[in-house]
Amino acid sequence: MPLSEESGSFQSMQMYGLPMKNGEKRQLVFAEIKKLIKELHPELHVQPHVSLDSLLDKDLGLDSLGRIELLVRLEKKLEVHLAERVLTTAETPRDILRALEKSRGARTQRAPDERVVTEPVADVDLTRYEPLTLNEVITHHAEFLSDTVHITLDDFNNGEKNISFAELYKGAQEVAGGLQQYGLEQGDTVAIMLPTSTAYFYSFMAVLLIGCVPVPLYPPTRPSQIEEHLRRHTKILDNAQARVLITIDQVRLIGRLLQTQIDSLRAVVTVEDLCENRQSFVPIPCHEGDIAFLQYTSGSTGDPKGVILTHANLLANIRAMGQVTKAGSKDVFVSWLPLYHDMGLIGAWLGSLYFGCRLVVMPPLSFLARPERWLWAIHKYRGTLSASPNFGYEVCCRRIDDAALEGLDLSSWRLAFNGAESISSQTITRFINRFTAYGFRKECYAPVYGLAESSVGLAFPPLNRGPLVDVIKRDLFLRTGQATPTGEQESSLEFVACGQPLPGHQVRIVDSDGRELPDRQQGRLHFKGPSATSGYLRNPKQTKELFVDEWLDSGDLAYIADGDVYITSRVKDIIIRGGRNVYPHEYEEAVGDIDGIRKGCVAVFGSHDRQDGTEKVVVLAESRVVAPDRQAALREKITSIGVNLLGMPPDDVIIASPGSVLKTSSGKVRRAATRELYEKGIIGQKQRPVWLQIIHMSLVSVLPVLRQLYRKVGSYGYAAYCWLLLAVLVVPLTAGLSMIRSADKSWLLAHRCARLLAWLSGTRIDIKGRAHIEKQEHVLLVANHMSYMDALILTASMPVRCSFVAKAELGENRWLRRPLTNLGTIFVKRFDAEQGKEDSKRISQQVGSGQRILFFAEGTLQRMSGLLPFQMGVFVAAVENKTGIVPITIRGTRNKLRCDSWFPRRGPVRVIFSPKIMPTGDDWQAALSLRNAVRGKILSQVGEPDLAGEFSSLAQMDIARPEKE
Template sequence: ITVPEARKVAHLLRAQVPDLKHIVTVAELMASSVTAVPPALSGNDIAFLQYTSGSTGNPKGVVLTHANLLANIRAMGQTVRVTSEDVFVSWLPLYHDMGLIGAWLGSLYYAMLLVVMSPLSFLARPERWLWTIHRYRGTLSASPNFGYEYCLKRLKDEDLEGLDLGCWRAAFNGAETISPDTLQQFTSRFANHGFHAGAMMPVYGLAESSVGLAFPPLNRGPVIDQIERSTFMRSGQAKPQPGSGEHALRFVSSGSPLPGHQIRIVDTAGQELPERQEGRLEFRGPSTTSGYYRDADNTRKLFHQDWLDSGDLAYIANGEVYITGRIKDIIIRAGRNIYPHELEEAVGNIPGIRTGRVAVFGSADTRTATERLIVLAETRSRDDVEREKLRTGINTLATDLVGAPPDEVVLAPPGTVLKTSSGKIRRAASRELFEKGGIGKRQRSLPWQVTRLALAGVLPQTRRMLNSLSAMAYAVYCWLVFAVLAPVAWLCATLLPGDTLRWSAVRGCTRLLAKASATPVRVSGLENLPTDGTACVLVANHASYLDSYALVASLPGTFRFVGKAELAKTFIVRRPLENIHTEFVERFDISKSVSDSRHLSDVLQAGHTLMFFAEGTFTRIPGLMPFHLGAFKVAAEAGVPVIPIAIRGTRSVLRADNWLPRRGSIHIDIGPAIHPRDLEQQAGKDSWKTAIALRERCREFILRHCGEPDLA
């Protein structure tokens, strides 16, 4: 889904992204006449994927369920005491977790007014944000630290005449490193416009915890911890430094974990650390993700038993969390930890350096096997003398802050320092650009970039075309094999004498079809089938037209399918099915369905096994639908066991409404028999209650083994 201006580029990308099927605009979606069917959802279903910012690596898709989001919104609302009388003012984009979950979904849940403005409007004229709070009497609003810094640097006193921020009771500051200076300066400057110091709330959160994880107490204001720089950089101990603290390190408290959530600080061995000792921040709670979408390796790294690794370094003091930096961003030099954000902020304040456009990172030195300290800073200056002064200033500043000058200072043109879509510095990507020698190179012209993008898609497009031709050839081949075997199976089922001979011939044809089409059918649990000829009810899920073929090919002995009466209307279908004793039942005529039920009970009493597809039908959408009660009622009345059978893979090979079979494998799991007499303690002698209990037990097994979601 994109904007009209980006469609042409999107079509070029389509050649390189195999899963990209359609490119549409919002207007086209709105004009569609297709009516969406509301899905059947539970709290554990996925609500959406929230991608991490990518500031320290490639973005990862965080799986968030409806229950995760509701738990987080409720916990944040409880901490801030949100009511429907509040007014949330937001300029944050919807791809930002604070904008989507905190502002939009939070306002929806608490039925409060949400006043929305464009991020571009804020960037062009930041005073619009503050005046919108003034006009609508906003009580809640949020921004990353740079938003508050932007207001401080861009706004003049005349822009603020008459501004009243006395209504603003919670100003959330999070999503990136929080600057103590920014907090103090914003609070001080806007106090003249009614802004309360207690309204400023430095918060901590991450995508893996939906959005929020730690909040400070309401109406307290920021708490800044001043600690000894050398001790902390050497040992990670956050030892308080009283006095003016000219060379001290300062970190901002993010408060305590939200209700129902927990945070701990651990060392590299996973042992919990005492207060004021820096370590890895781990967390758990109802808002936490189950993992990264289709990324098993990173999901394993995320979990340490039932705790999740935040990727952040922090310490706890007086029960409150102080974030010190991202683990991947920390630079180790001469046994000391260097924290990039402090140096970046200080360098950005040097006249001539672009604020917020500085990246500090470590780069491996292959000769000495150590890490070099690199400062990459953007400047518009082209004067050699001026640039040399900037380098000298950066070296002096770095020496004061971290005890040594950088190994290299790179002054780059505007647009060099890479950022995420939410404005965070991409230090890892900037380091990669530096190490590849890509800094300072002129960008190619637009026609060249478009041509290169188009050429880059030729090979993937050709490969995809060959794959499509291969898939089509396979489908044609499968239908040719079917066209040969189907008449043979029909004649065998129609003309051969005796059930055993007919079943052997039909089973041989289905197995030959599976072998010729290279579709392995794997079966487990055959030992759960009766071997003494005892009648039972077999119940399977229904996912494809191939289900019947797979069951005939894999199950031993003979059994009778229970099929819909509509199948008996056509001679070419009815004749072979009748000859293998398929029982046709009426689905829509209640009086006939009652007599059909009695007849099926008689069939079971006579010693014949019945095979039911309990869902009654199948669709192209993966998922286990509700089970009809018929099979279980018949089993309860006849007093015979029910054996659940989970079929997996047939929907992938041949989907409903699609006549092109695809390569794949089929798995059939046969569960242990469930006997009505074993459920008497739960259901008593009531056959109706017994049937319901049989259905629940049977469906539980099939849902566990069919590999598809629950649609009931």
């Protein structure tokens, strides 16, 4: 007898412990799918045919929530536990059956009274120690809160993983050491495409430690979306000019395809790769005005834009939010929010990091699969703070059974933030009513408002006030924008108060001419404050549109009443039709409630009508209904709702197949992108299979690959050409210098050969301040040291003869000793303290005789960017002989030829001669002051970070400190 749900055969087999065969499992999966389709689409007279390779979304009409419901039911029927990743990877019933075959054990259950007893946390007093950067925050906490647990990762399958502040810092150092092997410079961007994991936290902090800029990206969730995912990330990576992409093994293929299309992208690596290849890293100092990370907007209204956020912006925002919420180190923040989104990254993690409190984080898929886990995590860890977009609270109201909440205690929850999308007053009411019985308090509910351009937060409500809903006259508001309170529910609109501006921040409401409006009048919301961005990366057009004098335009419509901000809509989403404002969100919600329409899969947008030059209202709604008469009935209902809400019918109503409405990674409807598809006439176009998408994108990548190959061949050819030039010139130059006894003539020959080499190799040398040395005779010269070719560049740039101070190893080479000696080179031993004293005396004597001696005061060079500490020998000699020093700044040679590399590259070089600096005394302090003045001058011009704090050991100094000291 064939198995069916009605027969109860599979329940009987489970009762007697009999394993189900593959065919029986297949029938069970088909039966559950058909049952779910019937529930979701009762209007269908004929259900779609279900096969092993039917697409769950396109063919069967199961959206992401429908797939979750299906898998939960199968888990219960078969008493198994499926991994959360099945939610995103399962595209067909065949995929589900494969996952069921791999499943192990019964579905895990959480003990209702399971709680974590946390040890007392030391108070973090940031009033005395106010960090200026995120780097200072982590180094401070790693030292003073080293063993305190900072992050708890709980995926509810493999248990929890605790990370202390010291472990976070150590893990970041290991990843940082691997990253620096890729030649990253300060300010370079590193993309992070990782799921919620220890690897993400280590990687983000590692990028900061080496002075680079993290660019968080969301990893692909479903294979069928690979082409769209790749296309969107290509735009982001290209705009960010990312140098390295950190990802996981499963998305290496996507990473490789991205690499073929992004010229700047040098490597696609995993955290495991970086840790295996790591070396001890050099932390690069950063400043409060440096970029902390790039937050790319979700793209719901257009192409993603990279919001520039500095350390100062972030810390100002975190401090302001903490001041309003009274956040402290004893708080516990529980979050399921993705770490590539500002609410999860800044609001949850970086805020917790700053205040030294515990962050309990779970993968977003874990919440989507079983939303009760979020609430049980608050119960278990005694969470005090947590946040979610509106849909998260709605999911908790609709999808959690009472049985799954038995024993739940939410009394520790003191602030429940709701933000990042439109806030529904109905959702607030439902959530409070549902969870009051479990210890949740109404005054803890905190609707908030923020945007990436203000770091994350802009307006927060007063502590313990609870939600505030404004009920206003609908018709008056739609016609005039006047928000007049009313007691009539039938003809009203409801907006939720998002609080007042954060301390130190300001908002205003203005009309289309920029004039500030009174309270309760809708207009554009402008803001300013220390959290505000300076603009969008490499997007001057959008940056110009963002700023209105000193104010920033949020792009949102709002009004203010009694000091509270009420957000009404996005400016770009508003449709003006017949002199009235059409608000898409309200219309979309109403259409989504129609039987047969997929809730949350409706887009209302305006499209320019070329015939009369006005905007027409377009409604795009997803449905599984295919019969023409049934679709016509749906259109009538949608039109009727439009007449009731807007006073007019929509101009066009489209009933489309599932997947037609485009959405962002966070689930927002991309109205502008959907409008673009509508105007192109390709709404509902069927997606290509995954294999065809990969082939298509691979073919698209051919041209970039050819361009990269061309550049690579050119770079190798250039390097070979440079070495050939050097080989041709070095033989006659060495021979000439060996025979010429005159130092002046030897210098002239070397000078001309060096200039010829620069000219033939296409190296443009920009020389500035030549007059500062041409007439100076009794002077010392001090230069920074970037590359092996610095001596050649200085020889070509110097207008007068000088003597280089070089390491003794060069003088021991029999081929180089005579030519270098004839040039007047002075050889010193770097690691012999006694000989160093003798070298110092010898140099002082030559300085006294009037020679111009050139020192590379760093004493060594490295491949990474940054100015090392200066050795004291030259400055002691200058003080003893009362001789001035001309600082020389070299720029560009590190990029042309790095330390430990023999691969020269094209690029300009700049040499800056600065005015002479005289010593101000004759003692050790005078030498220190002279060193600081010379080094400060070079540091101000070199364009690289100051590494003095990292290499201050006396062991690195070549010339010993004077005996009197």
